[in-house]
Amino acid sequence: MISKIILEECIQQVSKLLDKHDNIVIVCHVSPDGDAIGSSLGLYHFLEEIGKRVTVIVPDSLPKNLLFLKGVKDILTYTRYPEYAQELIEQAELIFCLDFNALSRLGDLEEPIRKASAKKVMIDHHLCPEPFCDVIISHPQVSSTCELVFRLICRMGMFEYLPLKSANAIYVGMMTDTGNFTYNSNKPEMYFIVGELIKKGINKDDLYTKVCNTNSLNKLRLNGFAIHEKLTVFEPHHTAMITLTKDELKRFHYQKGDSEGLVNVPLSIPGVVFSAFFREEDDFIKVSLRSKGDFPANKVAEEWFNGGGHLNAAGGEFYGTMDEIITRFVKLLPQYDAYLKTETN
Numbered sequence: 001m002i003s004k005i006i007l008e009e010c011i012q013q014v015s016k017l018l019d020k021h022d023n024i025v026i027v028c029h030v031s032p033d034g035d036a037i038g039s040s041l042g043l044y045h046f047l048e049e050i051g052k053r054v055t056v057i058v059p060d061s062l063p064k065n066l067l068f069l070k071g072v073k074d075i076l077t078y079t080r081y082p083e084y085a086q087e088l089i090e091q092a093e094l095i096f097c098l099d100f101n102a103l104s105r106l107g108d109l110e111e112p113i114r115k116a117s118a119k120k121v122m123i124d125h126h127l128c129p130e131p132f133c134d135v136i137i138s139h140p141q142v143s144s145t146c147e148l149v150f151r152l153i154c155r156m157g158m159f160e161y162l163p164l165k166s167a168n169a170i171y172v173g174m175m176t177d178t179g180n181f182t183y184n185s186n187k188p189e190m191y192f193i194v195g196e197l198i199k200k201g202i203n204k205d206d207l208y209t210k211v212c213n214t215n216s217l218n219k220l221r222l223n224g225f226a227i228h229e230k231l232t233v234f235e236p237h238h239t240a241m242i243t244l245t246k247d248e249l250k251r252f253h254y255q256k257g258d259s260e261g262l263v264n265v266p267l268s269i270p271g272v273v274f275s276a277f278f279r280e281e282d283d284f285i286k287v288s289l290r291s292k293g294d295f296p297a298n299k300v301a302e303e304w305f306n307g308g309g310h311l312n313a314a315g316g317e318f319y320g321t322m323d324e325i326i327t328r329f330v331k332l333l334p335q336y337d338a339y340l341k342t343e344t345n
């Protein structure tokens with residue numbers, strides 16, 4: 001038996017909502033990752049299995065490495081079909097909000113979801129959930145939303161209705177939000193859950209290959225270029241930075257997802273505890289931050305880059321040029337030196 005992390009009251013509330021409502025929408029955060037898509041599809045297939053009418057609506061497109069998952073073809077991308085998506089959201093009786101803690105994480109979907117009259121259930125693991133849902137299942141100590149979806153389904157006594165396609169999607173989110181079980185992954189129960197998913201028939205090695213170990217030549221060359229030419233280490237601050245401009249991305253025929261994981265690479269250098277990756281987009285620079293130990297990546301994201309996230313994985317946006325963000329970054333680093341003391345490896 002796994003321990004009861006989700007409050008009994010929340011389990012009862014979700015069970016009641018599911019007894020009452022058949023017309024369901026699932027949404028997740030902008031630039032959806034493995035956990036956002038995994039939890040959405042994991043819940044989607046389960047809800048279909050128990051006879052619900054469900055649509056997954058994502059704010060924008062999915063990374064390529066997740067397109068193999070069953071149910072991806074049924075996902076509605078808001079930027080492509082805004083009117084149809086709005087109609088479904090207006091008609092929905094119940095909306096599940098997965099893997100985000102604030103409406104602002106929905107991009108253009110923010111307003112339609114804010115206005116929706118449906119009951120809303122949040123299932124998430126980010127700090128400080130905003131109170132926009134009727135039921136809030138928020139557990140930052142749990143390493144993925146997928147794990148919470150699994151726990152919820154089990155606690156509602158419906159494990160037997162969890163189909164293999166759900167199990168696959170749930171495993172993908174557990175795997176990607178822990179870097180294939182290399183961080184936030186030291187709780188024995190996670191492996192109990194993985195065991196249960198294997199019993200459902202997942203092939204974890206095959207899922208790893210499909211999600212984490214499949215690269216295009218362009219992606220490999222882009223990553224090689226970034227590490228060779230665009231990586232700077234600020235030794236006194238135990239920090240690394242990688243930048244990629246629009247022109248550089250174009251040169252390597254960048255496709256969404258091609259720089260996924262790049263920000264983690266410099267953390268493999270002994271002594272580096274903070275890593276930043278700045279990627280230029282059309283209107284802003286996307287900021288990805290990763291850290292080790294007590295260094296608060298989320299604090300830097302909140303204080304300087306209109307963002308947030310977890311202690312060791314955070315992100316945000318910067319409205320300005322690449323030169324400006326680099327200047328800002330170099331200037332802000334000394335202010336966080338106090339966090340370096342405990343972490344000199």
Ligand code: 5GP
Nearest residue numbers: 288289306307308309310313314315316317
């Ligand atoms: P990534 O670097 O993979 O885009 O994001 C890592 C984590 O940082 C995400 O799981 C999310 O929690 C957080 N994050 C990324 N971008 C943003 C952002 O623009 N705003 C906020 N609040 N959090 C972000």
Ligand code: MN
Nearest residue numbers: 035099145177
């Ligand atoms: Mn997540």
